[in-house]
Amino acid sequence: MAATDPSHATPLNQPSKQVSDDARGYYVPGEPLVDPVAPTGPISERWTQRKFDNRLVNPANRRKLDIIIVGTGLAGGAAAATLGEAGYNVKSFCYQDSPRRAHSIAAQGGINAAKNYKEDGDSTFRLFYDTVKGGDYRSRESNVYRLAEVSASIIDQCVAQGVPFAREYGGLLDNRSFGGVQVSRTFYARGQTGQQLLIGAYQAMERQVAAGTVTQYTRHEMLEVIVADGKARGIIARDLVTGEIETHLADVVVLANGGYGNVFYLSTNAMGSNVTAAWRAHRKGAYMANPCYTQIHPTCIPVAGEHQSKLTLMSESLRNDGRIWVPKKKEDCEKDPRDIPEEDRDYYLERIYPSFGNLVPRDIASRQAKNMCDEGRGVGPLVGDFRRGVYLDFTDAIARLGEDAVREKYDNLFDMYERITGENPYQVPMRIYPAVHYVMGGLWVDYHLQSSIPGLFVTGEANFSDHGANRLGASALMQGLADGYFVLPNTIRDYLADGPFEKLDESHPAVVEARTSVEERVHRFLTINGTRSADSFHKELGNIMWEYCGMERSEEGLRKAIDMIRELKAAFWSDLKVLGTADSLNQSLEKAGRVADFIELGELMCIDALNRRESCGGHFRAESQTEDGEALRQDEEFAYVAAWEWGGDDGQPVLHKEELLYTAIEMKQRSYK
């Protein structure tokens, strides 16, 4: 790795040539895809140059430009605040009762930034390098470099807003290290970093609401995007309180609707987190990229029973001090862990990966936990015929640092664990198990964060561009805020420089069509009059996805899953039961719409996973592994972004490939041993 800019004029890798074709018959090959605004030149100058090249909109004209932003998490809230402050006319939508409840709030661990406050060898280039490598070379290098570059400004911005990051005694900011990296570059606010960052963005946004530049629409759900004359020009939203279907027109639309991990039913996402905004846009022509890239988080509280509605994450910062182990002998699994002597414990991560130990990347930590449980060495209660848990043990940390120091660092996490499980983790080792946490797939965007529909921009977790196949810890918060505060405001102005666009009338056929389709869809849900709740279909979908499209996938399993999802879809549309009316607050109706979209997305995820016959990141294809059972990437075949175009209700999705070419980093097979 070079410390200075090593950008080469010619790429260091060859374009991929896919030989396998596992998904044949499920898709239609499409034209190759190129990012039309991809920057060139030395990597460290690309963003600076682009900010300069992008056209400006003078302050007097900004007032005449309307921007719709869907979602109020880190990306959407920060974008609304920044664009409002710049003087644009912003309409902000969220399904929650307040923008401050967006699910970014639940992120615990921290946010990375290349500040090098610890003088331990960190730099913009190293953060960039770690992120591309941690993403298994499936992200775009220009986008990731930009992310690393603006990371330092994010911390400055948040501190200025009053985000109470952890501090050292001298009053300076504290840092810690996080899974997958060897420097301390993570800024944190105890175990509530997401909450504090979100409140910062929310307060900045509310300041603009008071200033009159941002109008907020809470308890509103976007159900359709309006594409008129080839451009995104507005949305159809439902007021979740009155049921009214509303038309909102604008010059540009930004989606910041987060991820779709709830396709698995059980996940760490909020109950309401859904894919609808993105999926409706996909059906209107926006490509969905790498949908199968799901991140499985290694440190969640294990499932306790059949009734469970969601999973709770324990920050992986716990892996800094906690040691992960399972009993060496199966017969010890039922025992009280405190009665198992040291020599009968298998600290498997420290054993297999001595240089990273308990801090290996998330996918490795997750898969090894699953392997231990599959071997029959899992711990905790039997769920079905399985014990799904491994120990995360703080005994050594408490002995080394003292209980008070451990309490100081992780107090709220330990409390939360005890509340949920009824066990005291200061006395008994915690139990953890992997769970679906974050998705790296999302709507395809170019370097300007514009989707394949002109005028439709996508930010944060809802887009695909920065994380590749395996997002590292503490980088999602970084991307959300980078997009919202710094990237989008600088790229969207180049698009808006052509505006204001011709006024759109509500009688325009595109508006009428979008509105009618929403009304008909709502009516359809209410008139199926079947026997099953939307929730019951969701649960069934989740089981299929976790079983066949989760941590480990195979050709056979994925084919089976696609058949099962198609059957489920047919059952959904004939046997759904939604009570109540369209003109009122109707949570069953809301769920029905979201589950209908999850079912279609689930099928596409399986097709994408079936096509990608390689293991990379959290995506482990049984057919692609080394002799030791480690994930084996296939760069010659799959160093590309799979961008799927909607093929119609009766057609097949169309696969467009965007080659991933690296000029600054040489691709290497991963090794964390």
Next chain:
Amino acid sequence: MNLTLKIWRQPDAATAGAMHTYQVEDISSDMSFLEMLDVLNEQLNAVGEDPVAFDSDCREGICGTCSLMINGEAHGPEVTTTCQLHMRSFKDGDTITIEPWRADAFPVLKDLITDRGAFDRIIQAGGFISANTGSAPEANSVPAPRDKAMRAFNAATCISCGACVAACPNGSASLFLGAKITHLGELPQGQPERDTRVVDMVAQHDHEGFGGCTNIGECTAACPKEIPLDVISQLNRDLRTALRNGH
């Protein structure tokens, strides 16, 4: 366990509500309180009765969405959010009363759902630091003493759930307000607007119809994030200082 639930049902803001009684069976003690309500709703949906509307989202105790009065206590018998309350806190045969937040400033929208938009409007009145994007000074150029930063952080853990208001006999939002005033007022970045912030936020609080604080302390007892009562002293101190300074 088998339980009797007495639940407030109200079709919309304009229609009068009433308590309804339901039975649920085979509830496991590992379930969260909201998962118990999910079970009830599946049951209601199956027999063609409109499921009970209630607010929840993250179900991890951090988003502040869930908001139930359980047996007359905000979030129920434990010091936590409703989503983190587990059925092991109840016993077989119990009768549980479930109502929405009680406060004039939080009107009921349906069943157990209230409108807490007043909190957003209080924040809009000044609950922020005016830092324009992109021009912030280097983060470490303004050190924040650790003890003050800790106090700011502790106050900033408020999740805006509204339990403090629901628990207060006066329907006051002083704990919510005090938490924000303390969070921003303890940091060096929060000083320039300190006086105007407290005056404007208190004015908005009163305008929204929240009651006055008489130091009863029910708010802090019900607060799932254990925001201490002294943030209200801080609020009053800051308000007096601001008034003395001519605001």
